[in-house]
Amino acid sequence: MRRAAPILALLLVIGLAACQRVTTRGPRYLDEASLANDPPYTLAILPTTDRTNHPELAQTVREVLYEAISTLPYADRELATVDRLLGQIASRRGVALAHLPPEAMVSPELGEAVLFSELVDVSRLYLVFYAHNRFDLDLKLVDTRSRKVLYRNLFVFYDRTGGPSITVLGLFERSISSLMHLRERALRESLEEAAQEIVTLMPRPTFDVARGELLRISRVTVAPRDKVLGAGDTVQIHTVATPGCTGRFSIGSVKRDLPLREAQPGHYYGQYEIAPGDQSPFAVVEVQLASPATSETLEFAASGQPLVIDTEPPPPPRIARWWQTGAGVFFEIEPGGIPRDDNDLPVAYNIYRRLAGQGEFQKTGEAREPVFRDGTARGGQRYEYYALAVDRAGNISAPSGIVTITPRRH
Template identity: 25%
Template sequence: MTYLPRFQTRRRAKFRSILFILLLLPLSQGCTTAITHQLRFDPTEPLRVAVVPFYQVDETGAIVDSDPTLFLVDNLPGVSKELEDPPAVVVQHLVERRLADTAFDVLPPVGVQADLVHHSLTKELSYDHERIRSLSPQELCALLSCDALLYGTLRTWDRDYYGLQTVSSLAFDLRLIRAADEAVLFETSAENSESRGLSKGPTGYSSLVIEPLRGLDNEILVDLARETVQLALAPLASSSRAAILDTPPPAIYASAHDARNSVVGRMQPLTVLAFGTADQAASFSIGSVIQNVPMDEVSPGHYLGRYFPLPTDSFTLLPVQITLSDRYGRMTTQEIALGPVELTATTHDIQEK
């Protein structure tokens, strides 16, 4: 039996400790989930909720424009492929899908998108996030016809390659704000990460090289986001959903009338067009003078209505408002952005008066 000198034994012990710590470090960073919630309302209340477009921010809080060319690894075949949408939009879509488990009456995303475009809240080919966020919840819900807004901010969407280990990490914040009083009804802050490589346990030499590379796949981050979104929205899940919530509320995407210079002609009817959810009851009103003129659905989602003035009709600069309602009685209204219209009294009416 060979006895090592004491100092060599101590050196080996120290080396083993250091190696153990080095191995532990990736493990400790590899999988961490931290989700905090604050729920301040009854989640079974069927609020009409609009999801405000999400965006990504950096450490300073500045909005990040996702540039696909930065992620060169997404162009390497067999390693990863480019996401179809920016990461913030990916998270937004996952959240929108999860909202189907809540008791909320969620506005269709395409309707929200159309309303934002309708009100010029876009910049180049994207949303003008700064302008959207500068509007108060009351102002924004007045445009979108909602009770509450769900805001989302993506703070982290990273893949870190350490040679023997790849760590995918994700962090986002969600806030549900009631438009009427700007109260924060629900907020959550979620952080999660997933590792591939050494931290997953003993592997052969080839796996030690390949697994970290596989960990660079975007799909892993998307799966991680899906799982994290589910955990983040868990407090809002409702087992009792009214049948009415199986269909989205009616949405009006676009509307117009053909009054030139805001004047309704007596010899020509005023034509009103609307594009929105299909198979709804559509009508338009001119102030409170002309009420609920029926509109016909000439093709799915496309509605046409006409107002024929009576000789005695007259009004001054009244708004034209379109109403779309479904079979459950849910209504959405939109005032035509082209402006109010007027119909001047005829000479006969003036003389009589």
């Protein structure tokens, strides 16, 4: 029987199928009366306390919790804002932020509630037939107005793989899969899955605008911000604010009073597709919210860099000169005219060619530099070329003048 025990244990491990799941462990506390009668609206997610010697994991836990909790009807404060306010509290107390006691963080300056998170345990195991990630996370929600604990729970997240095999090849494949499955999974991906599941197990407060809730906008997210927007690009708006209101947004002077839709309590969404003729080097996104119960209105300008919208094509370029070497025919291309601003400067040139006077021009290449090489032109043939300039927003200029050349035979 003793000899059989290791074999049975191995078979049990092999029989485990791949899965990801969240369970709760330890004492669970929920103040249902406070959450029902006077729920906190603004929520600050505090830095995650690390008890596992994995500080980088603790930071990631906080970030994924912030993203996941945005699906709840709290008005969550931006992490940078929370950190700045915590720094001010620590400075007034004359201590470093790392030594700020928990009771000092239960401050109305941060919001009506704060969320403490503590990374209690981390386990990453890789065996021949089995592998897993495990994270133990303690969460505590505290009302800063009453300093009462509203909710507390310990969550355990498993990301596990393993399974049976009936052939030698299958056994080998299973062992490799078990070893590589979680190694290849980004740790952040596991934590994001955990955060999404944890949020589904947390209490969801409800807010009633008819009760006279103060009209508040806590966050406006605008995407994309990392590019010059051209015709056909879509601007997406996500606003976290008091539930049950009507909302509108404007994109500078480009487009005014576009509707926001409340897809879930306190979360409003809108979008706009950039149209030909829209133009602005400095378009600030503004959101307006109105309460049907109190007739109160509130306007909010999104933080961050304004949008740059450019649907005007750059001036036509100029083919300044051409020359020939053994590697082909080369063309030097220059921007044409005077650009209105930096967004008008070409980032690429499209080059078109045809046999002189014959048929349609065909694109023969693209140049990211002001010099283009055509390695397919045949000596003794007469060709015509022109170029188009492309700017950062993808706008394409009118054609340059046509240049006619006859490469020499080698």
